[in-house]
Amino acid sequence: xxxxxxxxxxxxxxxxxxxxxxxxxxxxxxxxxxxxxxxxxxxxxxxxxxxxxxxxxxxxxxxxxxxxxxxxxxxxxxxxxxxxxxxxxxxxxxxxxxxxxxxxxxxxxxxxxxxxxxxxxxxxxxxxxxxxxxxxxxxxxxxxxxxxxxxxxxxxxxxxxxxxxxxxxxxxxxxxxxxxxxxxxxxxxxxxxxxxxxxxxxxxxxxxxxxxxxxxxxxxxxxxxxxxxxxxxxxxxxxxxxxxxxxxxxxxxxxxxxxxxxxxxxxxxxxxxxxxxxxxxxxxxxxxxxxxxxxxxxxxxxxxxxxxxxxxxxxxxxxxxxxxxxxxxxxxxxxxxxxxxxxxxxxxxxxxx
Numbered sequence: 519x520x521x522x523x524x525x526x527x528x529x530x531x532x533x534x535x536x537x538x539x540x541x542x543x544x545x546x547x548x549x550x551x552x553x554x555x556x557x558x559x560x561x562x563x564x565x566x567x568x569x570x571x572x573x574x575x576x577x578x579x580x581x582x583x584x585x586x587x588x589x590x591x592x593x594x595x596x597x598x599x600x601x602x603x604x605x606x607x608x609x610x611x612x613x614x615x616x617x618x619x620x621x622x623x624x625x626x627x628x629x630x631x632x633x634x635x636x637x638x639x640x641x642x643x644x645x646x647x648x649x650x651x652x653x654x655x656x657x658x659x660x661x662x663x664x665x666x667x668x669x670x671x672x673x674x675x676x677x678x679x680x681x682x683x684x685x686x687x688x689x690x691x692x693x694x695x696x697x698x699x700x701x702x703x704x705x706x707x708x709x710x711x712x713x714x715x716x717x718x719x720x721x722x723x724x725x726x727x728x729x730x731x732x733x734x735x736x737x738x739x740x741x742x743x744x745x746x747x748x749x750x751x752x753x754x755x756x757x758x759x760x761x762x763x764x765x766x767x768x769x770x771x772x773x774x775x776x777x778x779x780x781x782x783x784x785x786x787x788x789x790x791x792x793x794x795x796x797x798x799x800x801x802x803x804x805x806x807x808x809x810x811x812x813x814x815x816x817x818x819x820x821x822x823x824x825x826x827x828x829x830x831x832x833x834x835x836x837x838x839x840x841x842x843x844x845x846x847x848x849x850x851x852x853x854x855x856x857x858x859x860x861x862x863x864x865x866x867x868x869x870x871x
Contacts (some may be wrong), residue, residue: 528570531556544571544590546582553577558588569707578646579728580705580712600626601634608647616647645729700746702753706760709767710854713830716740716748717755721777724748725759725829727850736828743781759832766831769861772798774832782826785816789823796837799862803841825849831858 523531523543531539537557546553547563553571554560571577574590584591591605604626607616618628631643701723706713714733716724724740726733741748758776765771780790788811795810796802802810808820827835830850836858840846848855 525570528556529565529568532558532568533562533565535559544574544577545569546571546577546580551582552585553582553590554585555588555590558585560585560587571711575645575729576711580707598634600624601631604631604643616643701740701744701748702756703748704752704756706756706763708763710850710857713763715756715759717753717759718744718746718779720779722755722759722829722832723779723781725832727830727854730849732849740828744779763831767861772862776832778829778832780827780829780833782823785813785819786823786826788813789820790827790829790833793824793827793833793835793838796834798834799864801837801839801843801859804838805841807838821847837862 523539528539528543528545530536532545532554535557537555539556543556544553545556545558546569547567548569549563549567569580571580574584577590578584603624604616607614621628621631628643635643635646701716701718703714703716703724705728706715706725710727712728714724714726714728715722723744724736726736730736737748755776762771762774762776766774780787782790789807792807792810804817804820804824805814807824808814808817811820813819824835824838825847827833830836836845836848836855839859845852845855845859
């Protein structure tokens with residue numbers, strides 16, 4: 519169940535600086551790209567310019583940076599010195615990957631770092647670094663800012679560092695986004711957390727929750743499959759996807775009609791096409807999908823193909839469950855899979871009113 523207060527309640531609490539909501543939600547300001555605690559002492563923005571997140575993880579993966587005044591990353595309490603050093607290192611050079619050997623060189627046990635970040639921020643240290651890299655690269659550009667703005671806002675120390683990181687992720691320099699045959703990437707808010715979506719002229723080719731562990735690998739695979747760079751931008755198919763997703767979460771849409779472009783291996787495409795046949799509100803086992811594609815012994819391969827689906831929700835891999843009907847194996851997290859199934863089977867109220 520969604521335990522967040524209503525938007526009106528959160529807006530009122532944030533505008534009043536009500537510290538009793540600290541840890542209940544985080545407020546992100548669209549015009550600045552910053553997210554704060556409810557009690558942040560900074561000047562309050564217009565209500566229409568704020569959005570809310572349940573966790574630090576969601577805010578970071580949506581491209582927002584922590585406020586330096588209210589320090590939302592410090593909750594609860596002041597982090598240990600070694601954690602503060604790590605966060606400062608990531609913020610100072612988000613394009614530099616900090617590996618286990620680097621942590622050990624600083625006298626920090628990698629397992630300890632993983633557990634601390636998982637406990638306090640809801641994600642591992644590596645996921646935290648990934649979130650800061652993605653948010654730094656996309657935060658300004660997705661709002662129409664210049665490359666210079668993006669370099670400054672994302673905390674990169676140089677233009678070359680930013681361009682190198684951007685190019686590694688998206689396959690094109692940030693200044694060439696409108697001049698190349700590319701896949702347009704954009705953020706889509708949802709009641710289950712932010713999604714990153716991609717589309718070209720053939721259709722939607724990516725829809726993933728932004729905190730998915732495999733997101734960067736999926737982006738690279740997609741770029742390789744389509745043989746073109748992935749660049750932040752808008753597209754008519756993304757506009758249509760936003761509308762249809764909003765209707766789906768509101769409980770008024772059962773069938774998606776937006777065009778899709780889902781390239782994969784021949785076997786993967788057979789599995790994904792079979793997933794599209796599973797009706798809204800119904801479930802299938804992996805065995806049933808295997809039978810449906812004419813390969814009844816390929817149950818494990820079906821499971822792998824199901825997990826490699828790059829268009830979540832629309833290609834409904836969440837409708838595939840274990841033999842006993844238990845939700846298993848979902849890239850966006852089992853809790854999201856259960857929420858989607860609850861919505862479709864009438865066991866939960868619409869996720870968006």
